[in-house]
Amino acid sequence: MEPGRLIFNTSGSGNGQMLFLDCGAGGVGAGAATMFHRGGRPVLGGMEDGRGVKRPFFTSPDDLLEEEYYDEQLPEKKRRLTPEQVHLLEKSFEEENKLEPERKTELARKLGLQPRQVAVWFQNRRARWKTKTLERDFDRLKASFDALRADHDALLQDNHRLRSQVVTLTEKMQEKEGPDGSFGAAVDASESDQLLMAEVKVAASNAAEGQAAAEAAFEGQQQLHVKAEERLSPGSGGSAVLDARDALLGCGGVVDSSVESYCFPGGGGACADEYHDCVMGPIAGGIQSEEDEGAGSDEGCSYYADDAAAVFFAAGHGHNNHHHHADDVDDQDDGQISWWMWN
DNA sequence: CTCAAGCCACCGGTTACATCA
DNA sequence: ACTGATGTAACCGGTGGCTTG
Incomplete structure (x- = not known):
């Protein structure tokens, strides 16, 4: 792992999502941390809805290269949720299609996902x-x-x-x-x-x-x-x-x-x-x-x-x-x- | 009590990627 | 191998509710 980047598997099963946490110079707590999903798009920002880091949605490769969060080595590609994860999410959705913070946290913990991912899925x-x-x-x-x-x-x-x-x-x-x-x-x-x-x-x-x-x-x-x-x-x-x-x-x-x-x-x-x-x-x-x-x-x-x-x-x-x-x-x-x- | 600011969650719309025929 | 269609994870901008000063 290169310096300043944390890579962790969000799934306990081993075939889940690999998330890239670019700590930048300031580290995780610097407030500018940006999560990458496989595919290179920012997934998680400082805020719950992933909008802690604002940037134009369309970013040219050149622009990306200029930004610190982009690495010359392409991040891994986007992965779908596993059938087990989807099944549990569906079950939860059937019970209640709205997501309270507690339930979101609990679901995220059970599924090995980020709370943001659970919220987005809902x-x-x-x-x-x-x-x-x-x-x-x-x-x-x-x-x-x-x-x-x-x-x-x-x-x-x-x-x-x-x-x-x-x-x-x-x-x-x-x-x-x-x-x-x-x-x-x-x-x-x-x-x-x-x-x-x-x-x-x-x-x-x-x-x-x-x-x-x-x-x-x-x-x-x-x-x-x-x-x-x-x-x-x-x-x-x-x-x-x-x-x-x-x-x-x-x-x-x-x-x-x-x-x-x-x-x-x-x-x-x-x-x-x-x-x-x-x-x-x-x-x-x-x-x-x-x-x-x-x-x-x-x-x-x-x-x-x-x-x-x-x-x-x-x-x-x-x-x-x-x-x-x-x-x-x-x-x-x-x-x-x-x-x-x-x- | 009222008001403005900040935070948060949600929505509709959109994009990029994965998968399949 | 290539391609178009489809599904979906994740994002953006806008909005309203709630809290706080």
Whole structure:
């Protein structure tokens, strides 16, 4: 070992990480100590988050050569965590995806890793979990959209049939009209004629309302779907989770109309105005297990409807968008998105 | 009590490296 | 052997919470 550099194996098993601690002239306690992972990138600085030594992220080889921490002999390459280490980390993550200092220290000790490595692993793991959750959210939403589109098409067909019926019945009525054209008010209109008249009115009403309902529902879901897709597409900036939430919230009015349509087709908007009058609640059946289960808790936005054809959301009170820390109380309350379903 | 500064942990985004098809 | 895709360890910059003076 060359002077000023400590090399130690962070794993007790012998195939773990080799860390290079460049003590520099001042030694370990000088405050400028820099840890190197295999690969030559600074891994650990003086601070817990490895930011004790600030330098541009992109450093040319020449720059590196000028810095004392770089050695002409390339450090060893980056190593992955061993399966045993990952297994224990996964187990710990399942128990609690946040890492208290005590647990971090204990895990690091057990695994033969630096606490910083454990913290980084948890951060990356949370990010991966969030991505998967978002992908599942998208898949569910897409399925919901597709199902609703199918419903929409069916409604349009039904509407078309009803309109044809209206035309047919109207023609029949006209054939029965008296010389004064006052069929409806005819004193001598037979019972069958009156039934026919009522049938025509109902059919016409259903056709009109059915079309409006179908169009509103379809447009609402379409906007929802498109916005969510935009947010999920690569290259979109900002928080995917929050953006998705914003996309949903941004469609609130439209979604309301779809809800109204699906709650009481042609029967008024009581449901849209008062969600709580309907049969709904968090969809327990949609929560699955970790990799597939998401626990439904991260930022409280992982509730799904089993019946994808009839999904809408109810945003929490207010829309606090100032930030999105998972430990932020606002995110667990005001920012909550809940999925509900109609039975 | 209020405020500013410092510390810390977290997040989203990014990079470099390892691995695999 | 080479290459592109994918996974992941580690990093950066920004942000908010907490503590302290």
